[in-house]
Amino acid sequence: MHTDAKPVLLILSKNIGGQDMSSIDPLISGPAPGTASPPRSMAVGHAFRDMPFGSIHFKIGAVLFFAFAIEAWEMLILTYVAGDLATSLQVSATQVGIAISALFLGMIPGSLLWGPISDRIGRKATCAWSFAGYGVITLLSSFAPNFETLAIARFLSGLVFSGVFTVTFPYFEELLPVKVRGKAAVYLAAGWPIGILAALGTTALIGGHGWRWVIAVSALASLWGIVVYKVVPESPYWLARRGRNEDAHHVLERLGAQGISRSTVLTVSVDKRQTIWSLFRGRTGRITVIQVLINFTFSWGYWGLQSWMPTLLEGRGLSASSSLSFIALSAILMIPGYMTASYLTGRFGRKWIFTGYVLAAAGGGFFFATASTETEMHVGMFTLAFFAMGAWGVWDTWMGELYPSAMRGSGFGLGIFGQRVANTIAPSLVGFLLASATGATSTILFINAFLFVTVILGLFLPETEGSELE
Structure with missing residues (x-):
């Protein structure tokens, strides 16, 4: 049932020293004595x-x-069949790199x-349309009969599938209790190593x-979108913002909220439609610039190394099969990284756990770059995997919490934009550096510098731990 009722804030006044003093409950408002009872109002986050x-x-x-695991699977799958792709289409390694980057290039726009689409049509519909388009x-x-057709198709896949990538974390966060939001959302990020293992498998x-x-098998994973649509309810924040009060109440009851009258009008802090430029005004603008830069530098520091990892490992003496086994083991070790980050961010907040984990990941990258033995190489790489992924889990959670509901999808999308620009540029530049006289060690240290930034x-x-979403 839809309602156009607007929240009503009533001021209860009493005379003290000849002056009218007012008090307003910021969360729930009620009628003044002797007046008709309008609908009470409450912030959805409460x-x-x-x-x-x-x-x-x-x-x-x-x-x-x-759903998040499928995203990782799709992003990495072409990397693991690069050799057969080059032979089948008779293309160079450079062209294979372009085909891999085409997906990320499509994710930029x-x-x-x-x-903005997810903020307008809702989280559920965004997932459904994005999964469907990606599968087809x-x-x-x-x-694809040739390289050109494949590159265009990969670009379009990235264009449509970025909807799922953009909305997954904000969607989950808008359905979680405050006290477990950080812990649970970090666990969602653990789908990344599962996606890596699925791609390898x-x-x-x-x-x-x-x-x-x-x-073709990867395309079939898009059918998971049906499960998302059937199981996951729409965000009550979005429903309240669209005036669908009854639907928002229904979702909250499914989620376990208690003691809220159906007559209560559910509100959000910003209920008007926002433009992309709203993200660059005032305090929100400062947050947007910083988080986009973080997405760029963090993605560069991680992806610049990850995309060339098989080549780097083979250059250190590991065979192709041993390199894949090494990557698989690293993926498994990412999981305890998420687990520890989940626990610690719930206790100490986002800021210190994120920055501490990124700093530790940079240390692991430095150790890997300067390793003189295979054992040291393993220690460095596993340290990087453990802390980098824990940091990603905290960051994906933190980023969505920085914005009110009306701008959460758009803000998160801008962050993904920063990531994809780095994902597109980094593999090519790192490949150039590796092929030049720079050498592997200097290149890895250059990549690592982005983590310090x-x-x-x-x-x-x-800090956002323990705060209600707006």
């Missing part, structure tokens, strides 16, 4: 303050967890488009049949 964490939240988390285009790309099982089969930038953002 409904999550004492909400218990229940089985419905666990189910939602599991569904979105696998995609993230700018899907963020990715399946068609498996039939798919390559190992059917890679022998050629890259086309691997891509990330630490400094993170110190200028506000």
Whole structure:
């Protein structure tokens, strides 16, 4: 049921010393004595303050967890069949790199488009349309007759699939109780190593049949969008902002909220439609600039190394199969990184855990770059994987909390934009540096410098642990 009722704030006055003094409850307002009873109003975020964490939240988390894993799978799958792709289409390593980067290139405009779209049509519809478009285009790309067609198809896949990537974390956060929001959202990020393992497993099982089969199987993962649509309810923040008060109440009841009258009008801090330029005004503008820069530097520091990891490992003497095993083991070790970050961010907040983990990841990268033995190389790489992924979990959580509901999707989308610019540029520049006289060690140290910049930038953002979403 839709309602156009607006929140009413009533001022209760009493005379003290001849002056009218007023007090307003910022969360719930009621009628003045002797007047008709208008609908009471309450901020949606307040409904999550004492909400218990229940089985419905666990189910939602599991569904979105696998959605995030599919995102990682799609981003990495072409990297693991690069050799067969080059042979099949008779293209150079440079062209293969372009095909890999095309996905990220498509996500650059995609993230700018899907963020505002998710704020306008809702989180649920965004996931549904993004998954559907990704499945169709990715399946068609498996039939690409040449390199040019494949590159265009990968670009379009990135364009449509960035909707899922943009909305997953804000969607989950808008359904979680305040007291567990940080811990639970960090666990969602653990879908990344699962996606890496899925991509490796798919390559190992059917890679022998050629890259086309691997891509076709990846396209079938889009059917998970049906599960998301059936299981995960729409965000009550978005529903309240659209005036769908009854629907918002229904979702809150499903999530376990108690003691809220159906006559209560649910509100958000900003209920008007916002433009992309609203993200660059005042205090919000300062936050936006900092978080986009963090997304760029952090992605560069991680992806610049990750995209060339098989080549770097083979250059250190590992065979191709040993390199993949090494990457798989690193992915497994990412999981305890998420677990520890989840626990610590719930106790000490976002800022210090994020910056501390990024700093430790930079230390692991330095150790890997300067390793003189295989054991030291393993220690460095595993340290990097553990702390970098824990930091990503905290960051993905923190970024969505920095904005009110009306701008959360758009703000998160701008952050993904920063990531994708780095994802697109870094592999090419790192490849150039590795091919030049710079050498592997100097290149890795150059990549690592971006992580130190990330630490400094993170110190200028506000803490959000324990606060209600707006």
